[in-house]
Amino acid sequence: MTGAAGHLDAVGALMRRALNELLRVPGAAIPGVLAPSLFMLGLTGVFGELTELQGFDTDSFLSFILPVSLVQGATFAGAATGVNLARDIEIGWFDRLLAAPVPRPALLAGIVLSASLRSLLPITGVLVLGLALGANWPGIDGLLVAVGLGFAFASVAASWTVGLALRFKTQAAAPLMQASMFVAVLFTTSYAPQEVLTGWLATVARYNPVTRVVEGVRQGFVGEVTWSETWPALAVLVVLLALMVAFALRGLRHAGD
Amino acid sequence: MRRASAGQNLPVVGALARRSIVQTFRRPQFLAPILLFPTLLLAINTGGAGRAVDLPAFPEVGGFLDFQLAASTLQATMLAAVSGGVALALDFELGFNDRLLAAPIPRWVMIVGRLAGTAIMGVVAAVWFLAIGLIFGAEIVGGPAGALVVIALSALAAAAFGGLGAALAVRSGQASVVQGTFPLAFVILFLSSAFFPQELMQEPAATAAAYNPLSFIVEGLREPVLYGVSGEAILHGLGGVAIVGIVGVTLTALAMRARLRAA
Amino acid sequence: MAAIETNALERSFDELRAVAGIDMAVAEGEIYAFLGPNGAGKTTTVRMLTTLLRPTAGTARVAGHDVVGDPGAVRRQIGVALQEAALDPLMTGAELVRLQATLHGIARAEGRWKAAALLERVGLSDASSRRIGTYSGGMRRRLDLAAALVHEPRVLFLDEPTTGLDPASRQAIWDEVRNLNAGGTTVFLTTQYLEEADQLADRVGIIDEGLMRVEGTPGALKAQVGSPHLELSLADGGAERAEPVLARFGEVQPPRDGVVQVGLARGAAEIATVVLALDDAGLTVESLELVQPTLDDVFLAETGRHLEGADEGEDDSADPEPEAAGADARS
Numbered sequence: 140m141t142g143a144a145g146h147l148d149a150v151g152a153l154m155r156r157a158l159n160e161l162l163r164v165p166g167a168a169i170p171g172v173l174a175p176s177l178f179m180l181g182l183t184g185v186f187g188e189l190t191e192l193q194g195f196d197t198d199s200f201l202s203f204i205l206p207v208s209l210v211q212g213a214t215f216a217g218a219a220t221g222v223n224l225a226r227d228i229e230i231g232w233f234d235r236l237l238a239a240p241v242p243r244p245a246l247l248a249g250i251v252l253s254a255s256l257r258s259l260l261p262i263t264g265v266l267v268l269g270l271a272l273g274a275n276w277p278g279i280d281g282l283l284v285a286v287g288l289g290f291a292f293a294s295v296a297a298s299w300t301v302g303l304a305l306r307f308k309t310q311a312a313a314p315l316m317q318a319s320m321f322v323a324v325l326f327t328t329s330y331a332p333q334e335v336l337t338g339w340l341a342t343v344a345r346y347n348p349v350t351r352v353v354e355g356v357r358q359g360f361v362g363e364v365t366w367s368e369t370w371p372a373l374a375v376l377v378v379l380l381a382l383m384v385a386f387a388l389r390g391l392r393h394a395g396d
Numbered sequence: 397m398r399r400a401s402a403g404q405n406l407p408v409v410g411a412l413a414r415r416s417i418v419q420t421f422r423r424p425q426f427l428a429p430i431l432l433f434p435t436l437l438l439a440i441n442t443g444g445a446g447r448a449v450d451l452p453a454f455p456e457v458g459g460f461l462d463f464q465l466a467a468s469t470l471q472a473t474m475l476a477a478v479s480g481g482v483a484l485a486l487d488f489e490l491g492f493n494d495r496l497l498a499a500p501i502p503r504w505v506m507i508v509g510r511l512a513g514t515a516i517m518g519v520v521a522a523v524w525f526l527a528i529g530l531i532f533g534a535e536i537v538g539g540p541a542g543a544l545v546v547i548a549l550s551a552l553a554a555a556a557f558g559g560l561g562a563a564l565a566v567r568s569g570q571a572s573v574v575q576g577t578f579p580l581a582f583v584i585l586f587l588s589s590a591f592f593p594q595e596l597m598q599e600p601a602a603t604a605a606a607y608n609p610l611s612f613i614v615e616g617l618r619e620p621v622l623y624g625v626s627g628e629a630i631l632h633g634l635g636g637v638a639i640v641g642i643v644g645v646t647l648t649a650l651a652m653r654a655r656l657r658a659a
Numbered sequence: 660m661a662a663i664e665t666n667a668l669e670r671s672f673d674e675l676r677a678v679a680g681i682d683m684a685v686a687e688g689e690i691y692a693f694l695g696p697n698g699a700g701k702t703t704t705v706r707m708l709t710t711l712l713r714p715t716a717g718t719a720r721v722a723g724h725d726v727v728g729d730p731g732a733v734r735r736q737i738g739v740a741l742q743e744a745a746l747d748p749l750m751t752g753a754e755l756v757r758l759q760a761t762l763h764g765i766a767r768a769e770g771r772w773k774a775a776a777l778l779e780r781v782g783l784s785d786a787s788s789r790r791i792g793t794y795s796g797g798m799r800r801r802l803d804l805a806a807a808l809v810h811e812p813r814v815l816f817l818d819e820p821t822t823g824l825d826p827a828s829r830q831a832i833w834d835e836v837r838n839l840n841a842g843g844t845t846v847f848l849t850t851q852y853l854e855e856a857d858q859l860a861d862r863v864g865i866i867d868e869g870l871m872r873v874e875g876t877p878g879a880l881k882a883q884v885g886s887p888h889l890e891l892s893l894a895d896g897g898a899e900r901a902e903p904v905l906a907r908f909g910e911v912q913p914p915r916d917g918v919v920q921v922g923l924a925r926g927a928a929e930i931a932t933v934v935l936a937l938d939d940a941g942l943t944v945e946s947l948e949l950v951q952p953t954l955d956d957v958f959l960a961e962t963g964r965h966l967e968g969a970d971e972g973e974d975d976s977a978d979p980e981p982e983a984a985g986a987d988a989r990s
Contacts, residue, residue: 174579181586184601186445188592200598314428321436330444340443404764411761415750422749422790487747495745495806498709499762500734659712 153236153249158256171215171257172264179208179265180272186330194335197275197361205269206357207329209285210349212261213293214320220254221300221316228308233394243391247384251297258293262286274360281359284369288356291376292349296320298383305390327353348375408501412509417516419483426479429578430517431524434471438464438528441591453596457622462534465525466618467590469546470610472521473554474581480514481561481574488569503656507566507648511558518554522547526621534621542620545630549616552637559644566651590614612636660723662687662814662845663708669716670703677703679869680717685847685862687813690840692860693849694954696966700869701849702742705818708847709739722813735763738812740803742819748792752783755791756806763810770809777805781835797828804835815839817848821855833859853954853966865958872961881952884960887926888950889933892918894943904940908933926951 179201187200197203227233236246266285270276277285300316307315326343327350328336336344344350355372358364420426438461446460457463484507487493496506526536526543536542564574585591587601588610597605605611616633619626663685670678678700685691693701706712708721710730719726722736746755753774760770778787781801786794794802800820807815817836821829836859840846850856856863857877864874873880888909893901898914905911905921908929912920923929927949934944958966 170576170579174582177579177583177586181583181601184598185586185592186448187598188451188596189445189448191451192447311424313425314432315424318428318432318436321433325436325440325444330440331447335447336443337446338443340440340446343443407761407764407767411758415747415754415758418754419747419749490747491741491745492747493745494711494741495739495759496762497711498734498737498739499759500731500764501762 147245150245150249150252153246154253154256158253168260171212171219172261174215175208175212175261175265176268178211179204179269182330189331189335192331192335194332196332199273199275201269201272202275202360203357204330205265205274206285206360207324207327207353208265208269209262209289210292210324210353210356212265213258213289214296214324216258216261217254217293217296217298218300218316218320219257220250220297221304222310222313224250224301225304225307225310225312225316228304229310237394243388247298247301247387247391250301251294251384251387254297255290255293258290259286262289277359278364280364284364285356285359288352288372288376291380292352295376295379295383298380298387302383302386302390305387305394323347323349324353329353348379351375405502405505408505409509409512412496412506413512413516416480416483416510416513420476420479420513420517426483430472430476430479430521434468434475434521434525435528437471438468438525441467445592448592448596451596453593455593458535458537459533461529461532462621463618464591465529465534465621466546466614467585469522469525469550469617470553470590470614471581471585472525473518473550474557474585475578476514476517476521476554477557477559477561478574478578478581479561480510480517480558481565481577482571484510484562484565485569485571485574488565489571503652507559507562507652510562511555514558514561515551515555518551519547521554522550522617529621536621538620538624542625545620545625546617549613549630549633549637552634553613553617553640556637556641556644559641559648563644563647563651566648566655569655584608585610588614609636609639613640660687661685661720662689663691663719663721663847665708665717665719667717668704668707668714668719670700670707670712671715676869678707678714681866681869681871683864683871683874685845687845688840688843689861690836690846690848690859692856692863693847693866694851694853694856694863694958694966695849695866696851696964699866701866702818703869704866705741705816705847705849709737709741709816710734735810736813738807738810738815740800740807740815740817740820742822746791746799746803749790751788751790752778752794752798752802752805753787755802756809759806760809765810773809774805777808778802781805782831797824797831800824800828800832801835804832808839812844814845814847817846819849819851821850821852829855851966856954863954865954865961867958867962873957877954880954880957884956885952886922886924887952888912888920888922889930889947890918890920890950891933891937891947892945893937894945897942900940901937901942904936904942905933907936923949 182204183201189195190198190200190203195203224233266282299319303312303316306312326340327347328344330336333341333344351371352375355369358368420430441464442461448454449457449460449463493506497503526546530536538545561574561577564577568574587604588608589597589605590610594602594605594611612632613636616629616636619629661684663683665681665683668678668681669676681704693704695701703712707714708719708726710726710733713727721733724732724736726733750758756774756777757770760773761767765773775784775787778784781804783798783801783805786798791799791802804817804820820836821832824832833855836846836848848855848859860877862874862876863880865872865880873883875883886909891901891905892898896917898917898919901919902911902914905919909922909924921933923933930947930949934947937944955966958964
C-alpha cells in the first residue's frame with residue numbers, strides 16, 4: 140500500500156510495536172513512573188524547608204517541584220525511546236525498518252508519537268501522586284497546560300535522543316542521552332525561583348529555554364495560568380521541536396552512511 | 397600443576413579487580429552514572445538549593461558545596477556498586493563466569509575480586525569529588541588526614557554496597573534486573589541526611605534519615621571536610637558501612653550457595 | 660588410568676532427562692569425539708565433566724579425580740573451550756589469556772610470555788592487543804583454545820570447536836588439535852559434524868537423546884553398517900553385461916540408469932582389478948566412484964534418523980523479533 144494512507148498505516152504499526160514493549164513486558168512501565176515520582180517525593184522531603192527562603196511564592200515545595208517531576212517523567216519517556224532505538228540499531232532490528240519502503244518522516248513520526256503517548260503514563264502518575272499528597276490543585280486550565288506542555292516536551296526529548304541514537308549507533312551513547320536531558324530539565328528554575336538561585340546556575344537558568352517550559356507547566360500549581368507565562372513555553376517547544384525533528388530526520392536520511 | 401593456595405588467591409583477586417576497573421572505564425554507560433550524574437546533581441543541588449545555608453537552623457558550614465560533597469561521594473560509590481553488579485550479572489549472562497567456575501579458584505575469589513574493583517572505584521569517586529570541591533572553593537578542614545579518612549571510608553562503603561549489587565547479580569543472573577536498581581540508589585539517599593541536615597528535613601523523610609545507616613556513613617564522610625577528623629564520626633561511618641556490609645555479604649553468600657546448588 | 664571415566668552419568672532438568680545414563684572411558688592421549696545432533700546431551704555432558712554442572716546420578720572421574728568429590732583437582736588438570744566461548748568483548752586477546760594464566764596460579768611474568776607464545780601459535784599475535792569484540796568467529800575460537808592451553812592441561816575439553824567456522828578456520832583448529840594430541844594431551848570434543856569426528860577422533864561416541872548409542876573407532880563403526888561399494892557407469896549400455904563380471908568381486912546391485920553397483924570388501928584396493936576384469940571382457944568404464952559408509956549411516960542404523968539432515972531442518976531462517984525486554988532508560 141503506498142500513498143498517504145499507507146504511510147499512516149506504517150506510522151500506526153510502528154507506534155503499536157513501541158507500545159507493545161510497554162504492554163507485553165510486565166513492569167516495563169514502572170521505572171518510568173517510579174523514578175520521577177520518587178525524585179519528587181525525595182526532593183520534597185529533603186529540600187522542603189527551602190520555601191522558608193524569601194523569593195518563593197508558595198509554601199508548598201511539593202507544588203513547586205511537582206511540575207519539574209512531570210517534565211522529568213516526560214523526558215525519561217523520550218530518552219528511553221532513544222536508548223531503545225540505539226539497542227535496536229545495535230542488534231540489527233532497525234535495518235528491517237530502514238529497508239522497508241516507509242518514508243523517513245513517517246518512520247520518525249511513529250517513533251516520536253509513541254514516545255509522547257508513553258509519556259502520559261509518568262505524567263499521570265506524578266500528577267496523581269502529587270495531588271494525593273497535597274499539592275495545590277492547578278485548576279483545569281493549569282492541568283491541561285501542564286499535560287499538554289509535558290506531552291510536547293516528550294516529543295522534543297524523543298527526537299533529540301533518536302538523533303543521537305542514529306548518530307552513534309550504540310547503547311554506549313545512553314549516558315549522553317540521559318545526561319543531556321537531566322541537564323536540560325534541572326539546569327532551570329527547577330529547585331527554586333530565579334531570584335533564589337545563586338551563581339552560575341542563576342545565569343544558566345535565565346538563558347536555558349527549558350526554563351520557560353518548566354515555568355509554563357508550573358503556573359497553575361503556584362498561581363494563575365496566564366498567557367504571558369504560556370506563550371513563551373509554546374514558542375520554545377515549537378522551536379525546539381523543529382530543531383530536534385530536523386536533527387533526527389537528518390540522522391535517518393544518513394542512516395546508511 | 398600448581399595448587400591454588402591462600403597466598404596465590406591474592407593475585408587472582410588482583411587480576412579480577414583490575415578487569416573490573418578496566419571494564420568500567422571501557423564502557424561509557426558504566427562510567428558515566430558513577431561520576432557524571434552525581435557531579436551534575438552536585439552542581440544542581442549547590443546552585444539550586446545553595447541559599448539554604450541562610451536558613452536559621454542550618455548548621456555552621458564553610459559553604460553549601462562543602463556540605464554536599466559527602467552526598468555526591470556516597471552517591472557515586474552506590475552507583476559504582478550497582479555498575480559492578482550489572483557487570484557481574486553480564487558475566488553470568490554472557491557465560492564469562494563459566495571460565496572462572498572451571499578454574500581452580502575458590503568461589504569467593506570471584507566475588508571478592510569484583511568487590512575489590514568496586515572499592516577502588518570508591519577511591520576514584522572520593523578523589524574526584526574532593527578535587528571538584530577544592531577547585532570550586534570548598535575547604536577540607538581536616539586537611540590531608542581528613543582527605544585520607546574520606547577516601548578510606550569511601551572505599552569501604554563501595555565494597556559494602558558492592559556486596560548488595562553482587563547479591564542481586566548472583567541471584568538473578570540478569571543485567572537488566574540489577575540495572576533496575578539505579579533509581580533506588582538515588583531514592584534511598586533522599587531518605588538520609590546526605591543532601592540536607594536531618595533537623596531541617598520534612599517528615600517522614602526526617603525520621604527515616606535518623607535511622608538510615610547511610611546517614612551515619614555520610615556523617616563519616618562529611619565531618620573531615622566540614623569540621624576536621626573526629627573519632628566519633630569515623631566510628632559512625634564504619635558502623636553504617638558494617639551494617640550494609642554484613643547484609644551484603646550474607647545475601648551474596650546465600651545467593652551463591654543457591655546458584656551453585658542448582659548447577 | 661583412564662583420562663575420563665563415567666559410570667551411568669545422568670543429568671535431569673525437572674522433567675527433562677538431558678543425559679540419561681552414560682558409560683564411557685577415554686584413554687590418556689586419546690582424541691575422543693562425542694557426535695550427535697542438537698539437543699542430544701553433548702554440552703550437558705561436557706559441563707558435568709568440567710565441573711560446571713552437577714550430575715543428578717552416576718559418577719564421573721577426570722584425570723583421576725571425582726568431578727563432584729574433588730572438583731578443584733579436576734579444574735587444575737583440565738582446559739576448557741566452551742560453545743559460548745566465555746569471552747569478554749571488552750578485553751583484548753592478550754588480557755584474556757593472561758587472566759587465564761593468573762586463574763591457574765601462573766606468575767605474572769611467566770603468564771605474559773606464555774600468553775604471547777600461545778597467541779603466536781594460534782596465529783593471533785597481530786590481533787592480541789585488539790578488543791575481542793572486534794574478532795571474527797574463527798579468531799574467537801582460536802583465542803579460546805589458546806586460553807585453554809595456558810596451563811598445559813592434561814585433558815582438553817572442546818565443545819563444538821568449529822561450529823559456524825569457515826573451512827579454512829576449521830582446518831586450522833583441526834591442525835592445532837592434532838598437534839596438541841601429538842604432545843600427549845587427551846582431547847574430548849563434541850561435534851555435530853561427521854567429517855570432524857571422522858578426521859580427528861581416535862574413537863567416536865554417538866549420542867542421541869541423552870544416551871550413548873554406539874562407540875568405537877570411526878573405521879570400525881562404519882564397517883559395522885556395511886562395506887564400500889563401487890558405482891560404475893559403462894559405455895554402450897554395457898551395464899547388463901558387466902553384472903556377471905562384477906559378481907566375482909562382491910554383491911552386485913541391478914543396474915539403474917546405466918549405473919551398476921558392486922560391493923568391495925577391500926575398498927579402493929580392488930578398483931584396479933575390477934577395471935582390468937571389465938576391460939578384459941571388452942567393457943569400457945566411463946566413470947566410477949567409490950562410496951564409503953559414513954558415520955551418518957551409522958547414526959541412521961542406530962536411530963533411524965539422519966544426523967546432518969536433522970540439523971538442517973532446525974535452522975533459524977527468519978530474523979527473530981528482538982525480545983521486548985523493557986530496557987527503558989534508567990538514570
